[in-house]
Amino acid sequence: MSERADTAEPRPDEERIDDLPLEEAESSHDEDDRLKPEFVAAVREAAEEGDGERARELVSPLHPADIADLLELVPSEERGAVAAALGDLVGAEVLSELNDYVRDDLLGALAPRQVAEFAAELDTDDAVAIIEDLEEEDQQAVLDALDPEDRAAIESALSYPEESAGRLMQRDLVAVPEHMTVGQVIDYLRDNRDLTSDFWEIFVVDEQHRPIGTCQLSWILTCPRAIAMADLMKREQTLIPVDMDQEEVALRFQKYALISAAVVDASGRLVGMITVDDIVHIISEEAGEDILRLSGAGEGDINEPVMDSYRARVRWLLTNLLTALVASTIIGIFEGTIEKMVALATLMPIVAGVGGNAGSQTMAVTVRALATNQITGTNTRRTILREIRVALLNGATVALVLGIGVSLVFWNGHLGVVIAAAMMTNIVTAGLAGAAVPLAFDRLNLDPAVASSIFVTMITDSMGFLAFLGLATAAGLTG
């Protein structure tokens, strides 16, 4: 790779530049940095033909993250064979990059000793990610096969709740007392060859091993040797309690633009470090999962077994069936009205549907704002009022268009006024419900993304039918 960079001519096309890490970049990746179907097919073919050498030749230029992508793209029934053909190329790093479901699939085929070998190669946090999803029994077998030091570290991590800082942190870090000088720190780092070599900040601790400051490596490198750490370090720091939820951790990293942070136990002692590269995928996951939760799609992972997806989603659809009964019951009340004027049955889904859409808009905005901590007690009322103002404008516009259209098509001004009034009512209701329902769930410490949409849909459906059919009846349209 570096050879190519050395001798490269000016390269105007993006693909060739941004894929520099991979020797066969042009042939393995498309312009979006995804593996090309032809490349994946070639590897599958080689594996199928038992030509492990060819498979390894193709794959060896890839980054571990890309090898993980490759295994995810291979159909599950071929995955074991492809992994076997690739041999050592499927190392611990690849495993730690793999999608959870795909990894479980692969690990299931390995002996505990092999899994233990992988785990031993990794930082504690990555090893824990591999082991935590195994069945109890397999987990124990892998732990038994580890050497005592690795085992103790992993067991200790596993003792923290799932998705907590304790699971995310690594124990290998550099902590020094504040009286050390820059020169002494550099000498200490050079002399202790078994220290981790992957760290971005040094933590300064007191005698009780409690963090009192942080020092970026760049500050150490740009300072004279005689400067004391106490004078160089930044005293304001964001400490992460070991039991903090990973979503909170991700929000702190984002808000304070952290590269790494000290993790402390209940007594304030430094027990580990979390680095931003372990956080970026959590930030993405947490931000992306609201969309899945709002629609009741569960984990929403395309690698999830079909039966798991079915169980998660059917529960939601059955709940939806119940709430749809509410809307249906409301229509039932007005059967007599509909009998007299079937056009009402034709038009009523419009009022419910557009209202539902308006509710989704407000709900999406509110759920995102809650997830990013933008709404607090200070601006809750203001946020709801803002949504109502937008809803009034939306409602007026849509009602006007719909009212005029219906008046003209059915040549019935009364019907036009009734449907316009119903539409206006439903869009304003949608704006209110779309903001208030998620806010109420959040206040009750329930996840607003999970519970809101069932309620909001029920409200906009019911109100849509009620307002339209009710107003039509009250206006004596059919009389």
Add this chain to the structure above:
Amino acid sequence: MSERADTAEPRPDEERIDDLPLEEAESSHDEDDRLKPEFVAAVREAAEEGDGERARELVSPLHPADIADLLELVPSEERGAVAAALGDLVGAEVLSELNDYVRDDLLGALAPRQVAEFAAELDTDDAVAIIEDLEEEDQQAVLDALDPEDRAAIESALSYPEESAGRLMQRDLVAVPEHMTVGQVIDYLRDNRDLTSDFWEIFVVDEQHRPIGTCQLSWILTCPRAIAMADLMKREQTLIPVDMDQEEVALRFQKYALISAAVVDASGRLVGMITVDDIVHIISEEAGEDILRLSGAGEGDINEPVMDSYRARVRWLLTNLLTALVASTIIGIFEGTIEKMVALATLMPIVAGVGGNAGSQTMAVTVRALATNQITGTNTRRTILREIRVALLNGATVALVLGIGVSLVFWNGHLGVVIAAAMMTNIVTAGLAGAAVPLAFDRLNLDPAVASSIFVTMITDSMGFLAFLGLATAAGLTG
């Protein structure tokens, strides 16, 4: 703060530990790290009473990111007064952390010279973020007030497309030739005091200033002085072309767990550096915006002016009105059937509604998988088949429950069979459409999140009414 950490007793409660960076942490933040309403109220009160000293006293312990939050939480009509009361505390860093809309609001009140002073204090990328959203005229005035060097850097950044790597990168970086040794690099860093002191990796370049390797600072600190950079650096690196879209950049940082990356121009020369702290908020934004796009909520920012939100959303609702007409027209075809059996009008929204929900689930899963590059040509067909299998299971379950329920309630087995068959048909259609529509848009290089839901809803609504009313007619239910 550090004093408290020094003398602290064991502190079991999370709030006190994780807010250590702020001296008045207990009184300003709640357990989710959000500013408490009482705290915001106290600052607003002080500002209103003209007691700037009190306001500054309250706010001075806050991190710039928290001061930005504070200004966002203050109602827009008071914002200018609060910012004025806080004086110097609202510095360049606070501005760069502010929500775009809130910042424009505040900057509008400042003279170009003041904005220029802020911009001069910041890294290029943050300065660009502040200036890029100003009106053309104001932008020019600010640029004129900058000193020539800052101005050139910012103008050059502004010459790259919006949301591209060129806008995100900073120019202050450390690049060294490969023949230098670790010792020489350290001496160079110590001697050049006007180098940036915020960097995490050093780039190694050839004579044409093209990056040929990257070196983490921790490797430099843990190595003897005599080692050559050429032997220490990692040659595989992810280079970012200067015109790459920020969403792509974010995906690279995520996939390859980058802390910083070199930005290169079309001829492969190193022109800047992007660091992960500037990327985390983009990762979160990009992952979170799909939910807003799917519902047609535009930017979906609670700080957006009401008229902007109205314009973005009403366009979507009017489009939705059009597609609802399609469903309405289908119902119209069956007016005769409904007239004979009004119960059909009562039940038909159930088939359409639950189908719509099933479509949303599949669509959410597909849109997320596309956004995270999990779907390629290799697994497109497999993904669609997977969704259809889930849909068959969901459809069978929901159809069975609904069919039995309707048979019993209406004491009409025929009606039960018809609604079950319609439900099954619609859920399978929803699964197919929910997967295929976003995939098709992606294939056409259109954003699947923006365009899909209008189509999928239209399909599930229409199919819901068509299948139910059509089967009812065909089965001679009303005959």
